[in-house]
Every structure is written in C-alpha cells, then in structure tokens.
Amino acid sequence: MLADPADQLTTTAVDTPLAALRATDMLEHITTRATGAAVGMLNAYVSPEAVATALGIIRTKALTLLLTARVR
Numbered sequence: 001m002l003a004d005p006a007d008q009l010t011t012t013a014v015d016t017p018l019a020a021l022r023a024t025d026m027l028e029h030i031t032t033r034a035t036g037a038a039v040g041m042l043n044a045y046v047s048p049e050a051v052a053t054a055l056g057i058i059r060t061k062a063l064t065l066l067l068t069a070r071v072r
Helices: 002-016 017-041 048-055 059-071
Strands: none
Touching: 002 017, 017 059, 048 059
16 A cells, blocks of 8 residues: 555655655654544554554554554
C-alpha cells in the first residue's frame, strides 16, 4: 500500500528536498490520526503482546503505539 509513495518520496527528496520534507510531515500527521483511530477501535483490554504479535513488532513498540494513541 505504501511502496509507491515511498519510492516517490525518495525520488522527490533527491530532486526537491523541501517538498519531500513537507510531504513526510503531512504523512506523519496522517499516520498519527490513523493510529489513534485504529487504537480507538480496539478493545481497551487488548494487550501489548497481542498487538506486537499481530503487527510483527516488539512488545515495547506495541505498548508505545497503544499508550501514545490512547492519550490523544
């Protein structure tokens, strides 16, 4: 889903670095909102271990995602 935009951003970074920085800033805001929405849809009792397993990440990263998104 994100492979093409990643390639485009890499190309843009070479050609117009400021445009690439603006685009990555916008993507960061989008992902922050999407993370919050996704966590909001999870049961409050979903464990960091379950999230880590589902996403293929380590428990501490999953815990950070959960806590950060729930605070917002």
